[in-house]
Amino acid sequence: MLSAAAALALAAAPQAVQGPELPRMPPITRAPQITYLDRSGGLIGVRGGRYAPPVDVSKLPAHVPAAFVAIEDRRFYQHNGFDPRGIARAVVDGIGAGRPTQGASTITQQLARNLFLTQERTLERKATELVYAVELERTYSKAQILGLYLSRVYFGSGAYGLEAAAHRYFNKPAAKLSLKEAAMLAGVLKSPTGYNPVDQPERCEERARLVLAAMVETGAITAAQRDKAVVQKPRVWKTPPMASAQYFVDWADAEVRRMVPKPARDLVVETTLDSAMSAAAAAAAQATVARYKAQAAEQAAIVALDGGGRVRALTGGVDHARAPYNRAVTARRQAGSAWKPFVYLTALEQGLTPDTPVVDEPVTIAGWTPANYDAGSFLGPVTLETALARSVNTVAARLADEAGRPAVAATARRLGIVSPVNTDPAMALGTSLVSPLEMTQAYAAFASGGVRVQAYGIERIRSGGRTIYQKSAGAPVQVIANPALSEMNRMLRTAMTSGTGGRARVAGYDLAGKTGTTSDYKDAWFCGYTGSFASCVWMGRDDARPMARISGATAPAEMWRAFMTAALPRVPRQAILPGPPAPERPEPPEADAFEAEPEAVVPAEEDASPVF
Structure with missing residues (x-):
């Protein structure tokens, strides 16, 4: 370094600095940044290096x-x-x-x-x-x-x-x-x-x-x-305006890092996120958790997909700055009765109909006796449709046992569940651990005419003005055929109009969905859909302690309704897609064609608790 005297010399004789004797400065370096844009081109996040490219002052x-x-x-x-x-x-x-x-x-x-x-x-x-x-x-x-x-x-x-x-x-x-x-x-x-x-x-x-x-x-x-x-008073955002998108950006960033492990240049990632919808999801999660705080509610997650699999909203908690753990993607929780559509769909594909008579009565399967939400109360003879709408546990358990629990697991996998699925008797009531993202993916198949929906968040990646990745649309894969598809949609509509999902209704839209609650109140869900648009919400605690009687029919249904009220005007209004015409009663699609992991179906954990 120069001495203090040299510094004074430089100050006193500025012309001296023109000489070649000055040492060369080190090279200017900057770690690449990854800039994330929403579906409209708005900035939603930056990851990677601390510093952006030099500002173009002329602009x-x-x-x-x-x-x-x-x-x-x-x-x-x-x-x-x-x-x-x-x-x-x-x-x-x-x-x-x-x-x-x-x-x-x-x-x-x-x-x-x-x-x-x-x-x-x-x-x-x-x-x-x-x-x-x-x-x-x-x-x-x-x-x-x-x-x-x-x-x-x-x-x-x-x-x-x-x-x-x-x-x-x-x-x-x-x-x-x-x-x-x-x-x-x-x-x-x-x-x-x-x-x-x-x-x-x-x-x-x-x-x-x-x-x-x-x-x-x-x-x-x-x-x-x-x-x-x-005299002007500009609006200053107290919280970062992009805060609601950060769970999504974290998820997308992990995928980009897998695709481009060591970027040598800045990347621009164009995503599927709808920022307004994302903000609505964050607001719904925060408001609902706050409203039910006295009942030990702590966290919530919301995921929404359109019919092409684009993630339009994803919030993995109520405060990313304080708790960045992504409950929408990473957390695996019991789905409760939100799992039952996979059971009923399997039964429908094997020949039952919504009008098939069943009986809500005590049942014991392999030493396990499921209880209904109102313990000790039974409806007696009902239709299959009523049993699902009322979320009757005994009927779902018997259906899964008769249809074959491995067949139910294969149905769930076929629709989009990627986590391991257990096959013990309680699996019918949703004891398998799943994420909100994969549950939304599975429900989206009902919304999209029985076509498999693969969730994704990245449309395009650019580097130096050149496109290095472009999402391509694969051929549609029909995973639910008619009449089972139309029958399932009918039953899940009923679950909202006259069943446990009443609080989730939004007037003027063709909606269907299902509540989910674990028997110990550790997890509460609502999953639902309209034409080519599905969303799931989850509520619970990170420490897995029970909430105070928060069921899927209460807080999650209200959260889902709050979110969907804001989200639905941002998507094309359409009825739930009917799917292809029904031929002769078809055989269910082969499960093996959709198996992503050969070890997907595994034995249940011994302590899996019954859920409703």
Whole structure:
């Protein structure tokens, strides 16, 4: 490093810095970033390196760079990397104080420090900073230096760089920042905590006024423009506007890392997410959990798919910042009676109909005696349709035993369940551990005319302007035939109109669905669908402790309705697809054709509890 004396020499004789004797600065490096966009092209998240590419200053409104220059380095366009008078003053002040001081750093010096050096406050570090600042000025234009600077500075709240800050605080790109917003962000740099727009709104406002005054002094704006900006009150987002998408981005990022393990360049990932729908899912989960907090509700998850398998919404908890564990994708929980459609579909495919008479009465299978929700209460003779609508456990257990539990497991796998499925007697009541994502995938087959739906979230990946991945549509695979499909849809409609799913109804839509609750109240579900659109919600606790009598018919049904009320207007309104015409009573599709894992069907755990 240069000595303090050398630093003074540089300050006193700026022409000396033009000589070739200056050491070369290290190379500028930046780890690649992965930028995630929603289905409309809006930014929903960034993963990977901390810093974005250099800002293209020419694409910003003139008042944006002017705000930073006015408050940080008003002689930026005149100096060669440093201000000799300012540096000399800082050095003298430091000697007088008996300690080094920081002041008089130009934008170029700040950039040199950010790129190559530490924040230690010594004269030697300051001297090296000067050399690198000069080399930056020799190598790059003022616009390039300013653009690189604006991509590196920290704005608080986890936002590095101007673009990230604009999205974090104002939910807009930097190119759309108003004069007042630009002044607020420029003011933050002095102290990202002390002038944070969220945590220190009054101090941020005071600092912005100072920036605007400096802009008038430098001729960047007029006094009239300043006065107009001072009275403006931009909306500052208290929580990150992209917060609702972060569970989805985590899930998509894991997939991108598998596809492109070590990206050498920045990637842009175009996804299937509908940001407004995602926000509605997050709001529904948060509001419902808060409403049922007194009954020990803690977490919730929501997944929604369209008929093509596109994940339109996915929230894996009520607060990603505090609990990023993705309950929509990673968690495996008992599905309860939300599993029963796989049992009934298997029975329908073997020749039963919704009108087949059955009896709700005590039953014991291999030493296990299931109980109904109202323990000790039995309906007696009912139809198959009523038994499903009323979520009768005894009938479901007997149906699975008669149809064959391995056959039920194969049905579930065929529709989209990918987790291991147990085959003990209690499996009929949903003791297998599954995720909300795969349950939604399976229910989507009912919504889409019996076609297998494979969930996905990535449409396209671009790198350097070149497409390196494009999602291709596979040939549709019919996994549910008629009449079983139409009969199943009829029965699940009834479950909502006159069964346990009544609280989930949304007027004016063709809806079908099923509640699910485990016998110990550890898990509660509602899964449902309309034409080419399905969604599932789950509620429970991370510690797997029971909730206080929260069933699928209460909180989850309400959560599903709240979400779907917001989501349904964003998808084409259509009836549940009828599927292909029914031939002679068909044999069920071969399960082996859809087996993704040969070990999918496994014995049950001994402690699997009965559910309803």
